[in-house]
Structures are given as C-alpha cells and as structure tokens.
Amino acid sequence: MQNQQSTPKLELRNITKWFGPKDTGVCAVDNCSLAVQKGEFICVVGPSGCGKSTLMTVGAGLEQPTEGEILVDGKPAGPPGPQRSVVFQKFALFPSETVAQNIKFGLQMCGVDAKEQERRLVEQLKIMKLEQFRDAYPSELSGGMQQRVAIARSLVMQPEILLMDEPFGALDAQTRTILQEEVQRLHREHHYTVLFITHSVEEAVYLGDRVIVMSRRPGRIKKEISLPRDVVWKRGDIEVAAEHPDFIAARREIWALVREEIIAQ
Amino acid sequence: MTSNKVAFVGAGATLLWVAIWAWLTREGGPVSELFFPSPGDVLDRLIMFWSRPYIGSTLMGHILSSLSIVLAGWVLGGIVGVPLGIAMAWWTRLKWIVFPIFQLIRPVPPLAWIPLTLLWIGIGDAARIFVVFIAALVPWVMNSMHAVYSVDKLLIDAGRTLGANDRKILTRIVIRSAIPTLLAGARIALGNAWTTLVAAELLAATAGLGYVALNASRMLDTDVLVVAMLLIGLLGVMLSALMGLAARMFAPWVKNDRNGG
Numbered sequence: 001m002q003n004q005q006s007t008p009k010l011e012l013r014n015i016t017k018w019f020g021p022k023d024t025g026v027c028a029v030d031n032c033s034l035a036v037q038k039g040e041f042i043c044v045v046g047p048s049g050c051g052k053s054t055l056m057t058v059g060a061g062l063e064q065p066t067e068g069e070i071l072v073d074g075k076p077a078g079p080p081g082p083q084r085s086v087v088f089q090k091f092a093l094f095p096s097e098t099v100a101q102n103i104k105f106g107l108q109m110c111g112v113d114a115k116e117q118e119r120r121l122v123e124q125l126k127i128m129k130l131e132q133f134r135d136a137y138p139s140e141l142s143g144g145m146q147q148r149v150a151i152a153r154s155l156v157m158q159p160e161i162l163l164m165d166e167p168f169g170a171l172d173a174q175t176r177t178i179l180q181e182e183v184q185r186l187h188r189e190h191h192y193t194v195l196f197i198t199h200s201v202e203e204a205v206y207l208g209d210r211v212i213v214m215s216r217r218p219g220r221i222k223k224e225i226s227l228p229r230d231v232v233w234k235r236g237d238i239e240v241a242a243e244h245p246d247f248i249a250a251r252r253e254i255w256a257l258v259r260e261e262i263i264a265q
Numbered sequence: 266m267t268s269n270k271v272a273f274v275g276a277g278a279t280l281l282w283v284a285i286w287a288w289l290t291r292e293g294g295p296v297s298e299l300f301f302p303s304p305g306d307v308l309d310r311l312i313m314f315w316s317r318p319y320i321g322s323t324l325m326g327h328i329l330s331s332l333s334i335v336l337a338g339w340v341l342g343g344i345v346g347v348p349l350g351i352a353m354a355w356w357t358r359l360k361w362i363v364f365p366i367f368q369l370i371r372p373v374p375p376l377a378w379i380p381l382t383l384l385w386i387g388i389g390d391a392a393r394i395f396v397v398f399i400a401a402l403v404p405w406v407m408n409s410m411h412a413v414y415s416v417d418k419l420l421i422d423a424g425r426t427l428g429a430n431d432r433k434i435l436t437r438i439v440i441r442s443a444i445p446t447l448l449a450g451a452r453i454a455l456g457n458a459w460t461t462l463v464a465a466e467l468l469a470a471t472a473g474l475g476y477v478a479l480n481a482s483r484m485l486d487t488d489v490l491v492v493a494m495l496l497i498g499l500l501g502v503m504l505s506a507l508m509g510l511a512a513r514m515f516a517p518w519v520k521n522d523r524n525g526g
C-alpha cells in the first residue's frame with residue numbers, strides 16, 4: 001500500500017497521429033508519452049503547428065490516435081465525455097443557446113435533475129462573474145466573457161480532467177491576465193487535473209506544475225521541466241510572479257528550448 | 266442610419282415615385298392612359314373591385330386564392346424539403362442517391378412542369394399547388410443541406426465532450442444552429458413560390474391575381490392589369506417581410522441586420 005506507485009489520472013502512451021495515410025500524409029504527433037497525476041497542472045508549449053492541438057484532441061478522445069493509447073486511471077479511456085472536459089481555443093459556444101443554456105447543456109445531456117442543474121449553474125455564474133449575462137447569447141458577449149462561459153460550461157460538469165487548448169490565445173492581454181489568475185486560483189482551490197496547452201512561456205511557468213516542451217513537427221516531447229509547486233509567488237498576481245528569480249530562470253530555460261525549435265523549422 | 270431615419274427616407278422616396286408616376290400619366294402627359302393608367306385610375310379600380318366581383322370573384326377572393334395555393338405548395342415543399350435536406354447532409358450515402366435527380370431538376374424552370382402537370386392532374390388547384398411545390402422544394406432542400414454543412418464541426422466536438430449522443434447532437438446542436446440558414450431558405454422558397462404561382466396562373470388557372478392580370482391584358486384593360494401587378498408586388502414584399510419577422514422570432518441570437526426587414 002505505502003509503496004504503490006500512483007496511477008496517473010490521464011496517460012497518453014506512445015501516441016502517434018498521422019493525418020491522411022500513414023507515411024504519405026502528415027505526421028502531427030510522433031510517439032509522445034505523457035502522464036498527468038491527479039491534481040497536477042501540466043502545461044504543453046511548443047512552436048506553432050507542432051501538434052499540440054492534435055495531442056489534445058487525441059487525449060480528449062475526439063480523434064483516434066494512429067498508434068498508442070489513452071488511459072484514464074490506468075484503463076482505456078473510450079469515447080469522449082464529460083469526465084474529460086475540453087475548453088477550446090475558439091470557445092465553441094453554442095450560438096443558439098443563452099449563457100445559462102450553454103452552461104447547463106452538459107448537465108442535461110447527463111440527465112442531472114432540473115433543481116441540481118440550476119444550483120450548479122448559479123454556482124458557476126458566481127465563480128465566473130457571469131451573473132448579469134445569464135440570458136445573453138454568446139454573440140452579445142466580448143471574447144473574454146465568451147471564454148468565461150466556455151470555462152464555466154466545462155467546470156460545471158465537475159470533470160475529473162480538464163483539457164484546455166490555448167484557452168486565452170484569442171483574448172486581449174488584460175483579460176488574459178485576469179483569467180490566468182482565476183484559473184490559478186480555481187486549480188489551487190479545487191485541485192483539478194489539468195492538461196493546458198499554450199504557446200506563451202510565461203503562462204506555462206505561472207500556471208504549470210510541470211511544463212512539457214514539444215519539438216517542431218512532427219511533435220515529440222523534447223523536455224520536461226518540473227517547477228516548484230505551492231510556492232508563494234504562484235499565488236499572487238502574474239506580474240508580481242514574473243519578477244521572481246525562479247520564474248525568470250524557468251522562463252529563460254524554457255524559452256531557450258522553444259526558440260531552438262522555432263529556429264530549426 | 267437609425268431605423269427611424271430609414272423609414273422616413275423610404276416613405277419619402279415612395280411618395281416621390283408615386284408623384285413621378287402621376288406626373289407622367291397626367292391628362293395630356295407623355296404617357297397615354299391606354300399604355301399606363303394614372304395612380305388615380307388604379308386606385309379607383311382597386312376600390313371598385315374590392316367589393317364588386319371581377320371575373321368570378323372580388324379582388325380579395327383572387328388574393329386569397331393565390332395566397333392559399335402559395336402557402337400550400339410552400340408548406341408542402343418545406344415538409345418534404347427540410348427533412349430531406351437535413352438527412353442528405355447527415356447521411357452522405359442518401360445525398361448521393363438523391364442528389365443527381367436534384368441537380369437535374371434545379372435548372373428546369375418550375376413552369377416547365379405545367380404541361381406535364383396538366384396531363385397528370387388537369388387544370389385545378391392541385392396542378393398549381395404541384396408547380397409551386399416544385400418551385401419551393403429546390404431552395405428548401407438546398408438551404409437545409411447547406412444549413413447543416415455550415416454548422417461548425419467544433420460545436421459537434423464540444424457537444425461530444427459534454428456527453429451528447431448522436432441524436433442530441435443532431436437535434437440540439439446541428440439543427441438549432443442551422444435555424445438561421447433554414448429560415449433564409451424558407452424565405453427564398455416563399456419568394457420563388459410566389460413568382461411561380463403568378464406565372465402559373467397566367468397559363469392555367471380559374472382564379473388568382475395572375476388570372477386577373479391575364480384577363481385584363483386580353484381586354485386591354487390596363488387599369489386592372491396594373492392593379493393586379495401592384496397587388497402581386499405588394500403581397501410579395503409582405504410575405505418577405507413576414508419571413509424576416511419570423512427569422513427574428515425563431516433565431517433571436519442572430520444580429521438583426523442579418524435577418525433583414
């Protein structure tokens with residue numbers, strides 16, 4: 001019991017993904033393995049087009065890997081579902097549904113009763129500061145607000161695993177900073193297991209317990225960097241954190257690795 | 266421009282056009298009343314035949330005859346066309362079974378069906394409903410198909426990760442996000458149906474605005490002819506406006522300017 005190695009919450013084992021026929025198509029991901037422990041926040045960085053999104057869609061079960069397997073709690077993961085919730089770069093909100101309907105969508109699909117739906121909706125609206133936008137349509141919201149709705153729609157499912165694909169990539173700098181801090185806080189309070197994809201090294205250093213650097217296409221795992229967990233500077237604002245020597249050192253190290261790949265492209 | 270301003274300019278322009286018409290067709294003016302009646306004459310006729318029958322029924326009767334046939338053909342077209350179009354987009358195999366026929370029917374003007382229709386079902390209402398049905402069917406099907414195609418695949422992915430099964434994805438994500446395009450298709454279908462009906466009435470009818478226009482032209486009665494044409498135009502505008510209203514009601518998430526007026 002004491003010596004038992006804990007099974008990762010989510011494991012991608014020897015994943016290879018070809019688009020089109022093998023050998024003549026595009027190899028987006030080449031033999032990537034990565035394990036996310038329960039409650040861990042993992043960030044994946046890499047040059048544009050290196051296969052980060054592919055890794056995530058495969059991890060979510062939305063695409064089948066050409067080779068390799070996805071395990072949740074050590075068992076084959078099967079089709080996509082609310083247990084592995086996804087936040088997409090382009091929000092992917094349902095345009096015909098209001099904020100409240102979007103957030104309740106997954107609960108309705110899973111047969112949660114109406115009272116519980118309402119309770120969890122109200123809770124999420126509060127967490128994400130969306131109370132006034134309850135009956136607005138996504139087209140009436142700013143990008144930052146839309147991404148809050150998308151995050152709320154994922155969190156309301158109380159997912160065991162949260163997959164986020166450059167969730168803040170499309171947002172302006174101020175909104176991004178605020179949401180980064182919010183996600184940091186949520187993770188600290190609720191211990192979500194998160195696989196977070198980004199091309200921002202700062203974001204990865206601020207949010208991640210571990211940062212995985214991917215090579216240029218076909219994406220391989222180039223290096224894994226463990227960052228200090230539960231340190232004081234991660235609890236504060238991102239600008240404050242960014243001045244901490246540990247942050248600066250980590251950012252420099254990771255950026256050097258990413259730069260190598262970009263230059264070699 | 267604000268909508269108030271738009272309405273003001275529109276009303277002003279309409280008055281101006283009527284004034285130009287009145288000036289051109291005035292007594293001793295450049296256009297003789299034999300070729301085109303004045304607004305006053307048209308109004309006279311409109312009022313006169315509103316209560317008194319013209320070839321069989323009052324103008325209201327002819328209008329109702331035309332409208333009911335248009336609505337019947339349009340609704341039938343929708344009942345067949347929307348499910349068919351959606352199914353064609355959802356099951357590729359079905360698309361390739363049905364599509365060749367469609368490609369063939371599309372360039373044939375609906376009116377070209379009239380001779381066959383007369384042969385099959387004679388000159389009654391059913392014949393006109395059938396021709397209108399054909400005219401409406403093509404836009405119904407095409408737009409329904411494209412409505413489904415234009416749904417972002419990302420939304421389907423999002424639905425799957427939220428636990429939606431195929432049926433829920435079709436009904437709650439695909440069809441609902443497709444509503445604006447479906448409504449645009451409905452509007453085109455209605456426009457097609459209306460113009461086709463009037464043309465069909467010119468060829469084979471015993472009532473309706475097209476029939477009135479045909480008779481009036483045979484009698485060289487340009488007053489009544491213009492009354493009929495005016496009503497055809499106005500009703501077409503009205504139907505289109507109603508569809509715009511429907512779009513705003515059934516797809517409230519779409520910004521107003523896309524629904525049109």
Ligand SMILES: Nc1ncnc2c1ncn2[C@@H]1O[C@H](COP(=O)(O)OP(=O)(O)OP(=O)(O)O)[C@@H](O)[C@H]1O
Binds near residue numbers: 046050051053
């Ligand atoms: N459905 C697809 N069909 C064919 N090729 C694809 C498909 N999806 C992705 N690719 C290719 O696979 C490679 C990796 O794409 P992916 O979207 O995973 O990159 P990424 O790292 O997420 O890039 P970015 O940082 O720009 O988001 C790219 O070269 C892309 O063109």
Ligand SMILES: [Mg+2]
Binds near residue numbers: 053054165
């Ligand atoms: Mg990507």
